Amino acid sequence: xxxxxxxxxxxxxxxxxxxxxxxxxxxxxxxxxxxxxxxxxxxxxxxxxxxxxxxxxxxxxxxxxxxxxxxxxxxxxxxxxxxxxxxxxxxxxxxxxxxxxxxxxxxxxxxxxxxxxxxxxxxxxxxxxxxxxxxxxxxxxxxxxxxxxxxxxxxxxxxxxxxxxxxxxxxxxxxxxxxxxxxxxxxxxxxxxxxxx
Amino acid sequence: xxxxxxxxxxxxxxxxxxxxxxxxxxxxxxxxxxxxxxxxxxxxxxxxxxxxxxxxxxxxxxxxxxxxxxxxxxxxxxxxxxxxxxxxxxxxxxxxxxxxxxxxxxxxxxxxxxxxxxxxxxxxxxxxxxxxxxxxxxxxxxxxxxxxxxxxxxxxxxxxxxxxxxxxxxxxxxxxxxxxxxxxxxxxxxxxxxxxx
DNA sequence: ATTTTTTTTTGACTTTTGTCAAACGCCTTT
DNA sequence: AAAGGCGTTTGACAAAAGTCAAAAAAAAAT
Numbered sequence: 001x002x003x004x005x006x007x008x009x010x011x012x013x014x015x016x017x018x019x020x021x022x023x024x025x026x027x028x029x030x031x032x033x034x035x036x037x038x039x040x041x042x043x044x045x046x047x048x049x050x051x052x053x054x055x056x057x058x059x060x061x062x063x064x065x066x067x068x069x070x071x072x073x074x075x076x077x078x079x080x081x082x083x084x085x086x087x088x089x090x091x092x093x094x095x096x097x098x099x100x101x102x103x104x105x106x107x108x109x110x111x112x113x114x115x116x117x118x119x120x121x122x123x124x125x126x127x128x129x130x131x132x133x134x135x136x137x138x139x140x141x142x143x144x145x146x147x148x149x150x151x152x153x154x155x156x157x158x159x160x161x162x163x164x165x166x167x168x169x170x171x172x173x174x175x176x177x178x179x180x181x182x183x184x185x186x187x188x189x190x191x192x193x194x195x196x197x
Numbered sequence: 198x199x200x201x202x203x204x205x206x207x208x209x210x211x212x213x214x215x216x217x218x219x220x221x222x223x224x225x226x227x228x229x230x231x232x233x234x235x236x237x238x239x240x241x242x243x244x245x246x247x248x249x250x251x252x253x254x255x256x257x258x259x260x261x262x263x264x265x266x267x268x269x270x271x272x273x274x275x276x277x278x279x280x281x282x283x284x285x286x287x288x289x290x291x292x293x294x295x296x297x298x299x300x301x302x303x304x305x306x307x308x309x310x311x312x313x314x315x316x317x318x319x320x321x322x323x324x325x326x327x328x329x330x331x332x333x334x335x336x337x338x339x340x341x342x343x344x345x346x347x348x349x350x351x352x353x354x355x356x357x358x359x360x361x362x363x364x365x366x367x368x369x370x371x372x373x374x375x376x377x378x379x380x381x382x383x384x385x386x387x388x389x390x391x392x393x394x
Numbered sequence: 395a396t397t398t399t400t401t402t403t404t405g406a407c408t409t410t411t412g413t414c415a416a417a418c419g420c421c422t423t424t
Numbered sequence: 425a426a427a428g429g430c431g432t433t434t435g436a437c438a439a440a441a442g443t444c445a446a447a448a449a450a451a452a453a454t
Contacts, residue, residue, distance in 0.1 A: 020321055089341055093334050122327070130319070137290050137334040137348055143340045144286055148428090150347040151380050155411070183348055183431065187418055189357035192434050350412090352441070372402065385441055387403050 003154035007032050010111060013058050016083045028124045033120070033136040035111040040104045046086075059084050062108025063172055065081040067180075068095050068100040076180040078146070079105075079169055086110075098187065105173060150183050158182040159192045204229050207308060211388075213280045217331050224322045231318070232308040237301045244299040250288035252309040255391045256281050259305025260369055264377075267295040273377040275343070276366055282332065283307075302370060319339075335384050347380050355379040 010032055017023060021102060040046065040062065047053055049068065057064075059082050066078040066088065077100060082087050091098035092115065113121075122128055152158045162182060163170060169178070179189040207229055228324055237259065244250055256279050259286060263275040263285065274297060277283050287311065288295035294347075310318075318386065342362065349355045359379060360367060362369065366375070378387040 006336075053292055070348075070350070077344065077348065089334070089338050126323060129323075129330050132244070133326050133333055136330055136337055140333055140337045140340060141286050141290060143337060143344065147274065147340065147347065150344065151267075151274065153410095154268075155381070158225040161379060176431080183350070184410060186431095187413080187433080191411090194433080200420095350440095371400090382442060384403080384443080388441090391403080 002031065006035070006037055009037055009060055009109065010035060010117055013060065013083050013111065017131060021130070021132070024125070027128065030121065030124065034117050035113050038110045038112060040108045042104060042107050044104050045087060045101055046104065046110070047098060049099060049101045050097050053088040053098050053117050054095075055087075056092065056115070056118055057086040058111045059086065060109040062104055062106040062109060062110075063169070064102055064110075065173075065177055066100050066102050073188055074180065076177045079166070079173060079177070079181060080169060085139075089106075106178070119124055125189055155182070155184045155188050155192050156195065158184065159189065159196070200229065202364060203232070203234055205234075206234055206257055206306065207232060210257065210280050210308065211266070214328060216283075218327070221322065221324070227318065227321065231314050232310050233313050235307045235309060237305040237307055241301050242298055243301065243307070244285060244295060246296060247294050249292055250285040250295050251292075251312050252284075252314070253289065253315055254283040255308045256283065257306040257308055259301055259303040259307075260366070261299055261305060262302055262374055263297050264301050271377065273374045276363070276370060276374070276378060278365060282336075283284065291390045302374070350380045352379070352385050352389050353392065355381065356386065356393070
């Protein structure tokens with residue numbers, strides 16, 4: 001892939017990164033040089049349970065879900081849209097096997113950076129620790145929001161919360177994944193939807 | 198409070214901070230000088246819903262819970278034990294009013310640092326951004342663990358997970374708070390306990 | 395030691411959600 | 425137009441959890 005093309009693809013993500021604080025030009029160049037672009041098919045698995053999460057991915061296009069198994073059943077834990085950074089946190093931070101998998105729900109474009117490259121990035125540009133900290137704080141906040149959702153007692157409340165906080169997902173993601181994300185089953189979600197309309 | 202006394206109180210917390218990487222002596226001195234120690238009574242409210250979370254607290258002793266209201270009912274969202282750093286994430290990071298409150302479940306000893314002091318700390322010691330990032334990553338990980346708990350479908354599974362991951366809390370925290378933390382009601386928790394024993 | 399208060403458990407009943415099987419609607423393929 | 429596949433809805437019934445009131449147990453106060 002041409003470097004100019006890669007640059008264009010990464011541009012909106014870099015802009016997101018700069019929301020807090022502008023980044024040094026060399027840092028941005030380093031990012032463009034070191035990220036790789038991936039084209040992912042619908043349903044393709046990006047990370048399998050049991051593998052160690054060696055990359056941080058950025059969604060440039062498409063939707064990715066994380067899921068794990070509870071017995072036979074799949075549980076969808078996160079739904080990730082453009083400019084979201086994806087890792088399996090425990091696995092990535094501790095470089096141990098993941099208990100969850102990552103899968104594309106649509107044909108998607110991702111950028112990825114290797115764990116060791118990210119480590120190097122923090123060494124080369126210590127100021128990037130500030131960005132890393134702010135980003136992690138943001139992810140902590142949205143994780144708390146998912147917790148808030150799951151603490152809603154009634155299926156109806158969960159669905160309303162979902163509509164409010166994740167409006168861009170409702171028409172993009174099959175209901176079975178949304179139901180699972182909300183911790184209810186698909187039939188219950190379907191009944192909730194009928195009641196609300 | 199004497200500085201030597203404060204130093205002794207903070208010592209185990211500083212040791213926790215140094216688990217990843219030793220800290221410069223001046224940084225540790227700065228922390229000892231700038232943290233304030235608070236003695237908190239049982240049931241005392243540390244932060245009230247609607248207030249902005251201006252401090253980061255460290256539990257040196259005791260147990261703190263966070264909770265918010267859903268209608269009339271209180272929902273306990275976190276239970277925090279020694280050396281845990283406490284903030285109301287959204288409120289602290291964005292300096293906007295909190296939707297949750299913080300309360301001591303036991304007589305507790307806390308150390309606190311003002312938001313602006315923390316900001317100053319990051320400026321004075323840029324390397325502390327690394328520590329901040331690692332800490333935030335850790336809190337992200339344990340937040341995901343709470344999510345994992347709430348995604349368990351059956352009350353029995355939630356309680357077993359709680360016993361496994363939070364063994365130090367089971368004999369210290371009244372069951373009504375644990376039930377609420379698990380997203381079930383107290384009577385259900387009581388019945389689960391009978392069935393398990 | 396006794397009383398009072400708080401915490402935990404129990405019982406009877408209601409509400410909510412899950413389960414399984416089948417049907418429906420819509421898009422794509424032949 | 426018919427057939428197949430996928431996502432969504434519906435129905436009948438079972439299981440799980442919630443609610444309210446009261447009892448029992450444990451802890452704290454007098």
